[in-house]
Amino acid sequence: MRVVVAGIVHESSTYATEVTGRTGEESFAVFTGEALVEEFQDTATCAGGYIDACRRGGARLVPALHARAEPAGAVSPRAFEALCSRLLARIGDGPPADALLLDLHGAGVIAPDRSLDAELLRRVRNLVGRRPVLAVTMDLHANPPAEVFDLADVVAGFQEYPHVDMAERARRAADVALAALRGEAAPVTRHLRLPMLLPPSPTDAGAARELRDLARAMEDRPGVLACTVFHGFPYADTAHAGVGVVTVTDADAALADDVNRELAAWLWAERSRFLGRPTSVEEAVGAATPGAGRPLVIADAADNPGGGGCGDGTHLLAALLDTDVPACFATLHDPGAVAAAVRAGVGATVDVTLGGRHGERCGKPLPVRATVRALTDGRIVQQSVRRGKKASYGPCARLTAGSVDIVVASERLQVFDPEILLLHGIQPERHAIVAVKSAHHYRSGFAAVSDRLIAADAPGLTSRDVRTFPHRPPVDGFWPLDPHRGFPADAQARHHR
Template sequence: MTKRVLLGQFMHETNTFCQRLTDETAFRGFYCHQDDAVLSALADTENEVAGFADIARAEGWELITPVATFATPGGPVTQPAWHAFGERILTAAREAGPFDAVLLSLHGAMVLEDGTDGDARLVRELRAILGQKPIFAVTLDLHANLDPKMANDANIILSYKTFPHVDMRETGRRAAGLLRRMLARPPVRARTLVRKPAMITLPEGGRTDREPMLGLMAQAQALTEMHPAILDISLNAGFSFADVPEIGPSVSVVHLGAAQIAEQIADTLCKAMWDERDANQEAVLTPQEAAAAAASHSAGEHDGPLVLADISDNPGDGAYADSTALLAALLEGGGSDILFGALHDPESVLAAQAAGKGNTLALSLGGKSDPAFGGAPLQLHARVEHLGDGRFVCGGPMWKGVSQSAGPSALLRIDGIKVLVTSHATQALDLEIFRSNAVDPAAMRVVALKSTQHFRAAYAPIASGILLVDGGGLASPRLDRLEYWRVPRPVHPLDPP
C-alpha cells in the first residue's frame, strides 16, 4: 500500500536582539513555494526537501506538500507569518489525512513574537492533530537551539553535520532513509534523546572545517558505528543571539530501544563539548586592521582576491547587514579594486533607481537600523553602475540550484570600491549574488563580505586569503554587549564555571 507522507518546510533562525521583525513578506521575498510548486522548485536542488524527495520517489510515497519557505534570519517571527505558513501545514494535517508519516524541515531556532519556540510548537500541534500513529522525522540546522521536549513528539530528530551547510540534501536523505526503515518494520519505532551542556554556543559557532568541531564530529561518528541500535548522532552548536530558555548546544541521539546507551553517549559528548568551551579561535581583526591588510594585498593574475568577512554584521545571524565601520575603513585606507556587500539599505536602492544607471548621486548610506551596532550612515557620492531585481540562483555548494532574492539592488561605485546595496538583508554566501549584479568577485583584488562562515563554501576556492573582521555589528562575538534575561543560569560564558 502506498505510504502517505506530509512534507513541510518552515525555517527561520531568530535573533531576539534584532528589532526588525520577520513577517510574511520576509518569507515570501526569500523563497516560498506551495503545494505542487514545492517539489517542482526544490526537488533537484541542494535542499532538505530534495533529499526527502529522493527517498520518496524511490519508495513510491505520496507526498502532500503544503509549503516550503525560508526567511533570512532576523527578529522574532510575527503571528501573521506563523498563521500564513505554520497554520498552512497544520491545516493540511487536519484536512488531507490520514498520513503514515511526517517529514519536516525546520531550523530549530525559530522564536515567535510572544517569545515561544516556533519549531517545538509546530511539531507539538501536528502531533496533537495526527495522533500517535504517524512517524515524525524532523531535520534541523546545526545551529538549532533544540528544546529537548521536541523528542516527546518527534521520533527522529537529526541535523546538518557541516558548517558551511553543504549537506542539506544529504540530511534530508538521512532523515527520510530512517523513516523508510521504520515504515518497513512496524511496530518498530525510533526514538530520539536530547541532552544539553550549560553553554551559549560552541567555539566559532561549531565550524566544521577546524577543531574542536572536527574532533567532536569524529567522536560522534565513532560512537554511532560502535552500537547497531544507534541510528544517528547529531551535534548542534546552538545559536547564541537568542535570549530563550532553550538556548545552546545539544546532542541528539536517534536509537532503537537503546535509551541507556543513548544517554551514555549523549552525556559523553556533552562533556566533550564542555571541555572544548574555551578552545582557540581564529584571529579577528578590527576594521582598521582589515583595511591595512587590504591596502597591502597585491593580487597576481591567478592569485584570487583577499576575502574579508565581517562576522559581526552577518544577516545570516540576524544582524542588520547595514553597519558601516568596515566600509568606512576601506574607503579611508583600503586601496582600490574592492568589492563590498551586500549592504542592506532599501532607501539607497530607491535613490539609485531614481538617479539611473551611469549617474552620480549623494547618499546617506547604511547605518540606518541602529548606529550603535557598527556605525552611523556614511555621507558620500556614488556612481550607479548597475540596477537589478536581486534574483539569482545559487551556484555554489550550499543551496545549489535554489532560487533566491535579495530584492531590488544597486551596484554603486564609491572611489575605488564597488558596493552592492540590496533591499532585503541577504548573506553573500554565493558568488551569484554579485554576478547577477554585473560584477565577478573572482576578478576583484579584495572582496569584503557580511558573513561568518557560510561564504567559505563558495569563496574559499577563489580566495588567495581569508581574514575575519569584527565591525561592531549586532552579531559580534562580544556577547557581553547583549543582555540575556531568559536563558538558564549559570551558563558559559556569561557565568563563572
C-alpha cells in the same frame, strides 16, 4: 507509504526584534502542493532531500506547505497562527499520513519568547496523533526545547557549517522514518543539554571540525541511526538557548545516552578552543596584500543577515573606503540608495548616504559620491549552501566609490557565493579585497576564489563575542557568561519516546 513533507523555518534573533521589529507573515516565502516540489526538487535543501528520499524509498510524496523567512526578529503570534493553520489544513486534507517529514530550524521564536518549533510540533501531534512516524531536520544552530524530543520520533540536525549537508541530513532523517514504517528500525531519540553558549564556529577547521568528525564517527557505530551536536543560536535570549547533543538509535536508549555523554564530555573539555579572539575590522583590512595574486575575502560577520543582522552595518565598508586598496563589497541593504541609483541611471554620478540606519551597532551612515555602474533585478541561483535554490536580493545597484565597488540591495540577504557579484559584472579575483555580508557560510562559496578567508568582528547584532549580549536566567549563568560554570556532574540524558 503516504509521506507528508512540510515545514515552517525561521531563525529568530530576539535582539533583532528590539531593532527591526517582529517578523510578519509577509516575510515568508510559502509554497504548497506541487509548487513546493517544483521549487525544491534537485536542490541542496532539507525539502529537496526529503523529496529525493521519498522518491528513492518508494513512498507516495504528499507536499503540504513549506514557509521560510530570512533570519530576523521573533515571529509575530499572528503570523505564526496564520502559517500554522494553513500547514495543519494541508496535512489534514486527505487520508491519514503514515509519516511526516518536517523541515524546521530549531531556533524559531514566537514573540516574545515561545519556541516556534515546539509549538508547531505540539499542534501537529494533536492533529495526527501518535501513530504516524514524525521525523524532523533542524539547523546546526538550533535551540530545541526538551519537549521537541518527546513529540518527534526522529531528529537529525546539520553537521556542517557552512550548511552544505542540508539535503544529506534530510535524507538521513527520512530514511530512518521509512525504515521505521517498514518495521526495519525502532528509532529512540535521546537529548542531553549543556549549560553553554558557543559563538558561530565553522566546521571546516579547528575544534568545530574535530567535533563534527567525532559526531560522524558515532554514526558509524552499530545501532546509531543519527547523531547531532547542536551548537545552538546565541542570539536568541530565551530559556531554550544553549548547546544540545542528540542521538537516535535503533531501540537502544542506553547506547544513545552513552554517545551523548561522550560527546558532551569532549565538548566541555575543549570548550575554550571555541572562543578564540575576534579579528577587528581594522586588522582584517590591514591583512590585505595587493598584488598577492589571490584576494583576501573578508566576512562582515558582526552584521550577518543570515543571523538576523540588519545588513546595513557600515563598520567594514567605512574601513574599505578609507583605503585605496581595490575592493568589492556585497551587499549593503539600502533600498533608498538603490532607488536613487535607478533614478540617476547607469553611468550617472550620485550623492547618496549608505547604511547605518539601525542604531550604534550598525555604525554611522556613510555619505559617498559614486558612479552607477550597473542595475539588476538581484535574482540569482545559489551555488554552494542551498545549491540550486533561487534567491533574490531585490532590485540592486553597483556603485563605485573611490577604489571600492559596492553592490547595494533592496532586500536583506546573506551572501553565500560570488553569484551576486558576477550578476553585476564584478570579477572578485580582480580585487585585493572581497568583502561580504556573512559569518561563515561564505567559506563554501568563495573557496574557489581564494584560500585567504577572514571573519571580521565589530559591534553588530551577530558579533562573535556572545558575552557582549545581555541574557536572562537561566542562560545568564551559562559558560562563558559565567566563566566558572562547572560541568554538570549529574547531567543525564532524559528518556524520550
